[in-house]
Amino acid sequence: MAIGKLLDLFCCQGGASMGYSRAGFDVVIGVDIEPQPLYPFEFVQADALQFIADRGHEFDVIHASPPCHDYSPLCALKGKDGTAWLLDAIRTALVRLDKPWVIENVVGAVMYDPLILCGSMFDLGTVCRDGVYRQLRRHRKFESSERLTTPGSCAHMGQAVGVYGHGGGGQMTRGYKGNKRDSLAAMGIDWMDRKGVSQAIPPAYTEYIGAQLRFTVESKAA
Numbered sequence: 001m002a003i004g005k006l007l008d009l010f011c012c013q014g015g016a017s018m019g020y021s022r023a024g025f026d027v028v029i030g031v032d033i034e035p036q037p038l039y040p041f042e043f044v045q046a047d048a049l050q051f052i053a054d055r056g057h058e059f060d061v062i063h064a065s066p067p068c069h070d071y072s073p074l075c076a077l078k079g080k081d082g083t084a085w086l087l088d089a090i091r092t093a094l095v096r097l098d099k100p101w102v103i104e105n106v107v108g109a110v111m112y113d114p115l116i117l118c119g120s121m122f123d124l125g126t127v128c129r130d131g132v133y134r135q136l137r138r139h140r141k142f143e144s145s146e147r148l149t150t151p152g153s154c155a156h157m158g159q160a161v162g163v164y165g166h167g168g169g170g171q172m173t174r175g176y177k178g179n180k181r182d183s184l185a186a187m188g189i190d191w192m193d194r195k196g197v198s199q200a201i202p203p204a205y206t207e208y209i210g211a212q213l214r215f216t217v218e219s220k221a222a
Contacts, residue, residue: 007031023214061213
């Protein structure tokens with residue numbers, strides 16, 4: 001039975017939302033500034049900070065994945081896009097709201113006492129189009145108002161499958177880039193397009209985090 005109302009800010013096509021849903025949360029609304037027709041739950045196109053101010057009090061838990069471009073390796077190649085300020089702004093808004101919250105971002109982001117998750121912790125990966133099995137790694141940081149425990153250490157083996165970009169796959173200078181089929185299978189996702197999966201986090205990450213947050217929500221409801 002679903003418990004708790006969860007808000008997913010900067011939801012894109014819903015990788016985080018699906019994980020929380022699998023953990024038992026009633027994912028009632030995803031919010032993004034861009035239209036997201038492939039988002040698998042109820043969607044509102046809106047500014048995340050304004051939505052928190054107007055309706056944040058309605059939810060039991062809030063997840064936010066503010067833009068990560070300015071903290072990613074791509075920044076060195078393409079320059080900053082000026083969105084880094086959103087990480088601090090979202091954190092400030094969530095702390096003021098005094099609800100359980102989680103913020104997700106890339107490894108280069110400045111975060112406080114974060115949990116770092118890797119696909120190898122969840123046995124994520126796929127047999128790629130060349131017949132070789134490759135792990136998904138996709139390290140991501142999670143900062144939370146609640147104490148989050150780790151499922152263990154990374155268990156990297158062999159070559160990883162990269163999930164990024166909008167094109168095809170194959171051997172690259174520094175690894176192997178998955179095509180759309182490789183990327184969807186490695187991420188444990190079956191509803192996104194290529195752009196969506198390249199920006200997503202695996203639902204397994206937030207399913208794991210959501211299982212821990214259930215205790216907080218259920219304790220407050222008791």
